[in-house]
Amino acid sequence: MAMPMRPLIVGTDGSDQALRAVDWATDEASARGLPLRIVHASKWSRYDSPAPSLTRKRPAGGTVEAEHVVASAAERARARAPRVEVTTEVSPEGAARALVEESDGAAAVVVGSRGLGSVAGTLLGSVSLAVAARARCPVVVVRGELPGEPRSQGRIVVGLGKPGASPAVPQFAFEEAEVHGGSVDVVHAWMLPHAAGRAPGTEAAPEWEERQKQALAGLSDAVAPAAADHPDVPHEELAVEGPPKHILNEAAHGARLLVVGAPARTGVAGLPLGPVTHAALHYAPCPVAVVPSV
Known part of the structure; x- marks a missing residue:
């Protein structure tokens, strides 16, 4: 049955x-x-x-x-x-x-x-x-733009944090993109303690280059299972230096959906959302999907 x-x-x-x-x-x-x-x-x-x-x-x-x-x-x-x-x-x-x-x-x-x-x-x-x-x-x-409005063309933005984050988050994003014939932008924001006078994104610093390389490698590992499960979904992996909540909300402009993670549900009332997820729910320019860890 x-x-x-x-x-x-x-x-x-x-x-x-x-x-x-x-x-x-x-x-x-x-x-x-x-x-x-x-x-x-x-x-x-x-x-x-x-x-x-x-x-x-x-x-x-x-x-x-x-x-x-x-x-x-x-x-x-x-x-x-x-x-x-x-x-x-x-x-x-x-x-x-x-x-x-x-x-x-x-x-x-x-x-x-x-x-x-x-x-x-x-x-x-x-x-x-x-x-x-x-x-x-x-x-x-x-919130923000609805699908079908002029700037929402099926692109899904998913924010991934530290290595080892729940695979449920990218899986949800890739599944959503496959259903709607869209693509996925996988975004990881990272930050270094800024030396005096150095703005975020200054590529001359060797420390910056090494950190960017590590971020991209970690991002590829995190997204690999979802990408393998949905091989027809085009995706781009983006590691960007800057405050995560600002980077994600900027990346979400024109997107159909922004996907972020949340702690695993343990049955405890009041389990807090992280600051990045909180900011997305309050300020994102498009609908936001909050996916609990598994």
């Missing part, structure tokens, strides 16, 4: 950002041949805060409105991709908890960068941040 396909989960609260996430998830489900599951946690997004609890329940009521939110999102998804199997769920839990629970066994979870309840002045909604940090599968935060 064939095993059921893992669904693609998308969270929605009816906001414009959430509907952009529904569009992204619908296109992704269509490209991958996956079922789409649209999840709403009633009116919880209105109580969004910088540090949402994963245990508090939503306020009572709002059932009719909640059903309308998911029904409207499902209608939008079916009109956009009629062949995608779409189901809906209204959860009695808080949004972060509901989506984290849905992530168990999912292909990925997709969320918008902000929702109805985002605190004024924040760049990333707290629910999106909590899900990215705690989900048990890759999480895509839809």
Whole structure:
């Protein structure tokens, strides 16, 4: 008997950002041949805060409105991709908890960068941040340009850190590129203590040349398994001196997706994301995929 396909989960609260996430998830489900599951946690997004609890329940009521939110999102998804199997769920839990629970066994979870309840002045909604940090599968935060807009041509940018990083990160990037007929830019940013008067990228320094050579060698080793598994995906390996969060966000301009890593999910609430991943989620010019280590 064939095993059921893992669904693609998308969270929605009816906001414009959430509907952009529904569009992204619908296109992704269509490209991958996956079922789409649209999840709403009633009116919880209105109580969004910088540090949402994963245990508090939503306020009572709002059932009719909640059903309308998911029904409207499902209608939008079916009109956009009629062949995608779409189901809906209204959860009695808080949004972060509901989506984290849905992530168990999912292909990925997709969320918008902000929702109805985002605190004024924040760049990333707290629910999106909590899900990215705690989900048990890759999480895509839809921000910046959407695929299909003029500058998004299928290029995937993946950031790799220190040697020995999880192979799940480049594997996800190469798989995504293969699905969409795109290419992969594999980027590693490194830094040396700068001598007085020497700007980053000064190639005359022997120390710089040696460090650049080491960075490129490590990058090739890290990407080799994913490249071998997806031989038809063109890719470029780039080692660049500079602050990683700035280098990655600059490389992501015009990309379809920026892929970054996260610590392995151990079931411990509050497991922090690294500073580079945090910066990507807040400032990247395109959607960001956060892939947990395995």
